[in-house]
Amino acid sequence: MIDLTSKFGRVVKRHLKDEYAIWLITVDSNVAPQPRPVWFIWEHDSFLTFSQPKARKVAHIRQNPMVALHFNTDESGDHKVIVFTGQAVIDMTCPPAHKVNAYFKKYKTGIEDLNMTPEGFSAEYSTALRIQPTNLRGWE
Numbered sequence: 001m002i003d004l005t006s007k008f009g010r011v012v013k014r015h016l017k018d019e020y021a022i023w024l025i026t027v028d029s030n031v032a033p034q035p036r037p038v039w040f041i042w043e044h045d046s047f048l049t050f051s052q053p054k055a056r057k058v059a060h061i062r063q064n065p066m067v068a069l070h071f072n073t074d075e076s077g078d079h080k081v082i083v084f085t086g087q088a089v090i091d092m093t094c095p096p097a098h099k100v101n102a103y104f105k106k107y108k109t110g111i112e113d114l115n116m117t118p119e120g121f122s123a124e125y126s127t128a129l130r131i132q133p134t135n136l137r138g139w140e
Contacts, residue, residue: 038057
């Protein structure tokens with residue numbers, strides 16, 4: 001479990017609440033890192049994101065569940081570095097994205113900007129990925 005009570009942990013907690021996207025890094029079959037920005041929420045001490053089922057990141061996670069995540073360091077001007085490592089799983093028990101209140105509330109406008117209905121988004125991005133971080137490092 002990640003400690004969010006330390007001074008650095010409180011900074012991380014604020015980013016988990018306020019950031020719109022996070023970079024998810026999976027590894028491909030050649031063990032080459034493959035970063036991509038994803039929408040996420042922090043829920044149950046883990047990251048929850050949704051993907052198209054045939055996306056490469058899903059195939060990568062099936063082959064190798066080890067992942068890393070990090071925030072941009074220049075968005076807020078505070079230049080904090082926050083890097084997580086952990087394991088990702090396909091969460092078969094997760095409800096559709098539009099039924100996850102925190103996720104839908106955070107990305108309602110983004111879904112509308114994609115010209116999608118909540119149900120249409122959930123149908124297209126039907127694979128829930130849950131990432132359990134096992135390590136946190138960084139500095140302010």
